[in-house]
Amino acid sequence: MKNKSINNYNSNINLTKHPKVKGLKVYDGINNFSISWLNKLGYCEYQLYLEHLKGITAPDTKSMKKGTQEHQKLEDNFKAHATPATLEETIEISHEEKTITREMFIISKKYGIRGFIDEIWMTPENIVIIDDKPGKRAYKSQIDQIRAYCLAFKDTTKDPRPIIGALRQRGTPNIFYKENFDETNQYNIEQTIKRMHSLLKGEKPFMHTKNPNKCKSCRFNTQCQYSSKGEKV
Numbered sequence: 001m002k003n004k005s006i007n008n009y010n011s012n013i014n015l016t017k018h019p020k021v022k023g024l025k026v027y028d029g030i031n032n033f034s035i036s037w038l039n040k041l042g043y044c045e046y047q048l049y050l051e052h053l054k055g056i057t058a059p060d061t062k063s064m065k066k067g068t069q070e071h072q073k074l075e076d077n078f079k080a081h082a083t084p085a086t087l088e089e090t091i092e093i094s095h096e097e098k099t100i101t102r103e104m105f106i107i108s109k110k111y112g113i114r115g116f117i118d119e120i121w122m123t124p125e126n127i128v129i130i131d132d133k134p135g136k137r138a139y140k141s142q143i144d145q146i147r148a149y150c151l152a153f154k155d156t157t158k159d160p161r162p163i164i165g166a167l168r169q170r171g172t173p174n175i176f177y178k179e180n181f182d183e184t185n186q187y188n189i190e191q192t193i194k195r196m197h198s199l200l201k202g203e204k205p206f207m208h209t210k211n212p213n214k215c216k217s218c219r220f221n222t223q224c225q226y227s228s229k230g231e232k233v
């Protein structure tokens with residue numbers, strides 16, 4: 001097994017800021033959003049509207065701050081035992097021997113998505129794409145995220161090996177969800193990504209959740225007109 005720190009993937013990629021949507025980028029004339037936004041989309045579309053179209057800010061929650069720290073710790077530990085390599089070298093080695101890569105930047109121009117994949121196991125038989133999460137229950141929004149990483153990886157590397165998407169409890173070896181990235185899963189995530197692009201282009205309205213429990217934990221609940229706790233913006 002070899003730990004590889006991929007060092008060449010984001011060179012020569014020219015991303016520009018979208019003029020109206022905060023955090024949205026444009027890559028060769030095509031809108032490109034962060035795959036992590038799919039998590040917000042699944043939680044409440046209106047949250048995305050408030051944060052990225054209205055430009056409302058809210059402090060990070062305690063669990064977000066904790067997550068960032070734990071993430072950094074894992075990354076630092078990994079780097080201490082990894083050797084730098086290009087993506088092409090890592091793929092080549094992995095046909096003979098398992099490689100592990102962390103925090104690999106991936107971008108798909110075709111689908112207009114980008115992000116950092118927490119961990120990738122490339123083995124002679126398959127590719128396993130892992131996203132670390134704080135809990136051990138697989139929510140649809142997290143599954144969407146992992147599918148989008150699989151899609152971006154498949155689209156950009158064209159690697160023919162089967163791809164498996166997995167969710168792992170952060171800081172542990174516990175993989176609590178995994179699935180084959182098959183045609184059905186690919187179709188479903190393509191539809192979700194299309195919806196996101198339509199929302200960001202203003203072609204469809206952002207829907208708000210009707211689940212009061214979500215509003216209770218939402219960072220924007222004091223600024224959202226649809227929260228039972230909030231004041232009108």
Ligand code: SF4
Pocket residue numbers: 043044045046047050208209214215216218219220221224225226227230
């Ligand atoms: S308060 Fe509720 S409706 Fe408003 S953005 Fe948050 S989750 Fe959505």
